[in-house]
């Protein structure tokens with residue numbers, strides 16, 4: 001009975017199989033996927049179908065997963081996908097925006113959480129979006145107004161602006177500016193705390209979302225989404241597991257109870 005986390009797969013099916021061989025999964029184990037299972041022109045449907053072979057897969061949704069759901073929503077709702085694709089679509093659509101593992105007191109999200117959110121707040125905001133994805137009528141309406149750069153969370157946001165802002169926090173956020181707004185343009189590397197400054201690091205008025213606070217409402221937060229961090233935040237309580245597999249890097253796995261890491265070098269075409 002071991003719990004594992006796997007970072008951003010991005011359709012890299014053969015690399016995922018390599019990593020799963022290393023994890024030596026057995027019945028009773030649980031595997032949390034940190035989001036972006038799909039979406040870099042690799043074998044998206046193949047990865048989703050492979051989840052059938054993984055014991056208790058726990059899907060957290062990333063920005064690419066939501067885009068994939070939107071792209072295939074019409075065909076899914078008309079029932080014209082293949083049987084396997086119908087099942088795969090439904091499994092992805094049932095994914096979460098945030099998951100919390102009580103045994104290790106770990107919060108898992110694709111991109112991040114807003115500064116100041118408690119654990120209960122985070123899970124309830126995630127549930128708001130999950131409820132929309134799970135409602136055929138609301139989901140269709142949401143996908144019609146899908147894109148928006150709402151960059152500043154406020155509790156009094158309502159309607160689709162609220163939904164889009166929550167989705168931006170959970171699935172797109174990296175940097176926050178001095179006005180406490182999300183900056184969606186910077187995707188590059190960040191100086192590790194205690195590290196040495198390099199020239200391609202971000203402007204001084206931006207900081208990573210996880211640097212906005214020194215303590216979390218849980219033991220640790222694990223996230224993906226940010227390949228240029230190369231799996232390093234410089235902090236033990238905020239752990240990145242995106243090894244940039246989609247860019248020829250590694251797919252990262254992590255054991256939840258011990259923090260032990262596993263790496264598979266990407267063998268899929270990128």
Ligand SMILES: [Mn+2]
Nearest residue numbers: 036062063225
């Ligand atoms: Mn992402």
